[in-house]
Amino acid sequence: xxxxxxxxxxxxxxxxxxxxxxxxxxxxxxxxxxxxxxxxxxxxxxxxxxxxxxxxxxxxxxxxxxxxxxxxxxxxxxxxxxxxxxxxxxxxxxxxxxxxxxxxxxxxxxxxxxxxxxxxxxx
Amino acid sequence: xxxxxxxxxxxxxxxxxxxxxxxxxxxxxxxxxxxxxxxxxxxxxxxxxxxxxxxxxxxxxxxxxxxxxxxxxxxxxxxxxxxxxxxxxxxxxxxxxxxxxxxxxxxxxxxxxxxxxxxxxxx
Numbered sequence: 001x002x003x004x005x006x007x008x009x010x011x012x013x014x015x016x017x018x019x020x021x022x023x024x025x026x027x028x029x030x031x032x033x034x035x036x037x038x039x040x041x042x043x044x045x046x047x048x049x050x051x052x053x054x055x056x057x058x059x060x061x062x063x064x065x066x067x068x069x070x071x072x073x074x075x076x077x078x079x080x081x082x083x084x085x086x087x088x089x090x091x092x093x094x095x096x097x098x099x100x101x102x103x104x105x106x107x108x109x110x111x112x113x114x115x116x117x118x119x120x121x122x123x
Numbered sequence: 124x125x126x127x128x129x130x131x132x133x134x135x136x137x138x139x140x141x142x143x144x145x146x147x148x149x150x151x152x153x154x155x156x157x158x159x160x161x162x163x164x165x166x167x168x169x170x171x172x173x174x175x176x177x178x179x180x181x182x183x184x185x186x187x188x189x190x191x192x193x194x195x196x197x198x199x200x201x202x203x204x205x206x207x208x209x210x211x212x213x214x215x216x217x218x219x220x221x222x223x224x225x226x227x228x229x230x231x232x233x234x235x236x237x238x239x240x241x242x243x244x245x246x
Contacts, residue, residue, distance in 0.1 A: 064140075068137070068140070080237045080241050090226065098224075103213065103214075
């Protein structure tokens with residue numbers, strides 16, 4: 001059974017839509033790298049049951065991303081926020097070195113604090 | 124049947140998870156303010172069918188938001204981006220009035236362009 005590494009990422013976004021057993025199976029398989037047999041023992045279900053859970057859960061996650069594109073959107077948000085942060089750093093260095101404006105410094109602090117909170121939302 | 128105005132917003136986020144008839148029913152009801160009878164005539168189904176579609180679709184949207192909190196997250200993103208924009212405007216005015224740095228001006232332009240693109244993602 002081939003691992004699809006998109007699944008580990010999609011689990012963060014859509015994991016709450018899965019049943020407990022589906023979610024556990026995927027986490028053991030993708031995040032903890034357990035074998036089907038180990039997962040079966042952990043969950044007290046058959047090896048085939050684990051395989052079915054994983055197949056079904058993977059299909060749900062991929063279908064959700066196909067429809068909602070949440071991982072794609074958040075990846076773009078993350079890249080654009082990084083670009084904002086780089087541009088803010090340029091202003092910050094210039095201000096520190098040359099103008100030493102408190103007003104600009106305060107605004108930069110506000111922006112960086114908001115960017116930190118946005119990054120947290122994006123995790 | 125009471126209208127729940129959160130539904131109109133959630134339709135933007137999760138509408139693609141509904142069946143065509145469910146989505147059409149909600150859009151006619153919430154966005155176009157048609158009566159159940161008018162929607163029934165438009166879709167060629169019974170008035171009771173329309174009512175069932177709406178009830179079922181509303182439940183799906185509310186359940187999805189309860190689990191994924193997408194509308195809530197994007198609302199917070201929107202507010203934080205607005206706060207970033209306000210702080211960037213302060214730097215922009217100060218720079219225009221006092222320092223006239225091309226380097227700062229270029230960085231501000233980059234930030235504003237990224238904010239515009241982020242706003243579009245958020246629509």
